[in-house]
Amino acid sequence: MNTRRNVFLWVLYDFANSIISIVFFLYFSQWLVIEQGIPDIWYNLAFPIAAVLLLLTVPTTGVLLDKYWRRIAGLRYTTIGTAVLYGFCSYLAAHGQTIEALVVFTIGLYFYLLSFTFYTPLLNDIASPEKRGRVSGYGIAANYLGQIAGLLIALPFATGSLNLFSGSQRAETLLPAVMVFFLLALPMLILFKEPPAQKIEFSYKTEVRRSLRETKTLFTIPGVFAFLTAYFFFNDAILTASNNFAIFLEQVWKISDTTKTYLMLGILATSALGGLVSGQIADRVGHKRTLIYILSGWLIILPLIAWITDFKLFVVAAIIMGLWFGSNWTVSRSVMSYLCPRDKHNLTFAYFGLVERVSAFVGPIVWGLVLSNAISLGPSRYRLAATVLTVFVFFGLLAMRKVPKDDIPRPQHILA
Template sequence: MTDDVVTAPSPARRETREQRAWYFYDWANSAYVTTTATVLMAPYLTSVATAAACPNLPDGERCTATLSLLGIPISPGSLFAYTATVSTLVSVLVLIVVGGIADRSRRPTRMLAGFAWLGAVAAAAMFFVAGTNWQLGVLLLIIANLALGSSLVIYDSLLVRIASPDERDRVSSKGWGFGYLGGGILLALNFALDLFHSNLGLDREMSTRISLLSAGLWWGFFTLIPVLGLRHVGGTLAPPVQKSRGVVGGSFAQLVDTFKELRLFPQTMLFLLAYLFFNDGIQTVIGNSSLYGIEELQFSQSTVLGVFLFVQFVAFGGTALFGRVAARIGAWRTVLVCLAIWTVIVVVAFFVPAKSLVLFVALALFIGLVLGGSQALSRSLYSQLIPRGREAEFFSLYQAMERGTSWFGTLTFGLVYQFTHSYRWAIVALVVFFVVGGLLLSRVRMREGIEAAGNEVPAVI
């Protein structure tokens, strides 16, 4: 840890109208991320696929038949995971190309709007996934995930254009906080709909479909705020491509140059490597926490869902808390503190007794506190390490490399469970991701990396 902390930061500007508009895209898309992608779509798509493969399956029995997709036999229980994997792999290429094009667009907000509304339409159309129509669900899920990732590449890159180096920790943290609050509010409303669906004359399938529809409508409607508020934001453009190649062809060529150029920024590359490890650990813990709570700790699904809601609202406060901590000691040190807490969380999770609700809620409390802080501050740190005029292109690496390797943590989790038949060993195995990621991050020389990228060094790193 060699970066010095300057204790006399320059006065921050007042919050701008563009920054306030920017926050609301986190608010908008988190409805889909929370309600659809994280909570509802996996079990719902699995139930639709099971109905297609085993139409007369008795209650309590497990479907052993398979579906056929392009001649490939697929278990209904694996369909969601395979769909997520396909969208992940495709996004690795798509997002990098989107970043290259966005950096050459004079109105990147228009691209953000296009991808956001495409994703919102796909998310809302999941209302029509019913009966045995699992193929529609697969198609819409892939479209929505690709559109979400593409919009986030542009959204993240706009952070550099609306906030000075000294403001980015605060602005990024507040954006994440808005996301947790917005996603949590809609999830709470949908949770209430699920609890009282019979009182409203709905069966559970219809209440789930309405919840899926609400996530798409929320995403699309609230996207209006950043689209209108950021419509004049342009900023520095990347070098133009050769006209003979066109925008897309030139962006592919620029992609090769980007990877070559990345080697000229060793601190940026080291940060990305560290991020791949610790973010993979974070995503795996969050993605499997409900499974751990239900299967290993033996809580009911409603209890786990209630705890998940609790995490959403704690995370809103956690982003604000760690944003203030970062203002005093720097985002780099704050993220290292968060990773140390993550390490303790997964170790303690190994020892939590079954049905111990107090300890389970305590774990959720600490997860919520560090979740937003570690992710929001990582985004602002990375924004300091990328060259001007190449924001979307380099943020596409940030998004694509995250999505392209986010399967490694879940693979580790699954393999450890397969060999030990214990989710406890599977969860504690994730310690390695936080330890390795933290060690790599501790070796990043932030000041050197920021200066190498040609950016202004913030008062507190």
């Protein structure tokens, strides 16, 4: 399994899925809320609904994968489901079918999120423990490069230079992104080699009970629960900052959308570099130690970004911040990889992915409460909200104290 071809295919898939992600989150949201007049809450409800569906299915799916199924098979089904549903959503959007498009988008989002529970554990098959940080870095770098590519692919459709349905320009961007995503994902689905798993008949109810039992056993392994707790806190802060960055730019700096685009492209470029470099650093100095350095950096970066008053200095700081975005997810992935036992990779990463999605619930609520209760501060309340997010990072650092170092032997098998 540790072949250059498999590594390339794994990285290419990361590149592909980031294209569809950036285009839908940027243009579908604007088409739905701004052009079609759908309330923001309707669009935002798609994410907790998809997260609840994920919560109901991920633990059992992880157990079934560890025992009976092949990971690549699950990735094939969820990728095809994502492409079909997002493609149908694109068609509905281009023809002005608002409610139908939102419903299909929500289901497609669930398939998109579920695909990561099959994709991420494959890291353990394609890379030896001492190289997982580096390979994870390749994936993160490809993800950010894919986002850049997605923005560039969508641009001529967003400006009206190209069109497929003679519909809304924002809606026109969607289907091309889906097509490119699926074409680039196909090599992974067809060519990736994984040893066949033994097929055994099973009862769904039995597997649900077993998944609960194995989950309880999994959380007794030193470091697993502590790291998931840490990840919940610091990832919540980073996702909230990322999701609200464009609004922050508008409210605090009053810059044009063109300037925002160029700035975000610069951040994506340094994020790709951060993902690449941090993985190699983690392989050399230790994954836990590297992640602690990264989180400590966030305690400085967030307040700095929040309170800078000179725009040129802000741009420099924001570009540097991109290094931390990329390195954060690279090293988090590799830390989770070394903590989990070999025969529980899928179950462990299922919860890792689940925590990542669930963590997006709390941060936005806190962000909104700060803004709602500090109206008298004007635009400065956005600076305050960004600063408050450092509290989440601090709690994450505290939880990381319970995570074992890389050089402590880890169990390769556990008994349920």
